[in-house]
Amino acid sequence: MKVAIIAANGGMFDAYKVFNIATAAAATDAEVGIFFTFEGLNLIHKEAHKNLPMPAGAEHFQEGFQKANVPPVHELVSMANEMGVKMIACQMTMDVMNLEKEHFIEGIDVGGAVTFLTFAKDADVTLTF
């Protein structure tokens, strides 16, 4: 199985949607690639991914996350990394936002739209979050 994901949003909920699917797929022997673009870059930004915003009005769910013993985002990110999930940061968005590769966590690649499309062209599952 091959899973291609586009992460285009940078909130706490978005991080869980992306990394839960990605790690579950990797644990099921899938080849997984995530393309991070626009606000999605927050999810792999060295500082930002440790303190992602909750959606407005949903701040009270913070407690629910702890109660359900959901792992923090940075743990899911390093798990995804360990399991060989391919993470690609979008070069164009990085240029727009004035970001460099060293602003991001270890183990990511930087690429353009075609890098993602080449990976995704024979994917069994394609998701956008």
Add this chain to the structure above:
Amino acid sequence: MDVTVNRVLDAKGLACPMPIVKTKKEMTNLDPGKVMEIQATDKGSTADIKAWADSTGNQYLGTVEDGDTLKHYLRKATAEEEKPEKSHPHVVNLEDLQKEIEGNEKITILDVREPAEYAFGHIPGAVNIPLGELEKRFEELNKDDHLHIICRTGSRSDLAAQNLTEKGFQNIKNVVPGMKEWTGSVDKSH
């Protein structure tokens, strides 16, 4: 139900996808053919573990509820199991086995799967000696019996049939394919 396992994974209190991620990690360390118990409290884990086993080619045996804990049982697949080669010359299909069970001549069914697989469903009256223990336990069997050996797919039972033939057993049949497609009556107690 008491189930014999080779490894226990404690995933209690963990939320999705952690039970699956941990299962994957533990399975890598498990020897092929062995059975693992995964203890979880995540209610979604039953469907997830089942689907995970399907996708990865491992065998989902079943789930037992123990208070708030769900105990899932998985058996790691072996590479040989998927190969169709059988070499014991005498085989019997499931339909004929059913007829022989109903017939007058007494037959003995030897189930060579792991005890955990046996516990989740076996043919009533079948004797359980896992393939791995056959070498030291074959004397529990009677050489003159009409022995029908069964496993899940017909591959472990084939090895058992060859092994017992070498030891001088005469009336041995390998049941194909095996419990995987058995639709007759099943005993889930042991």
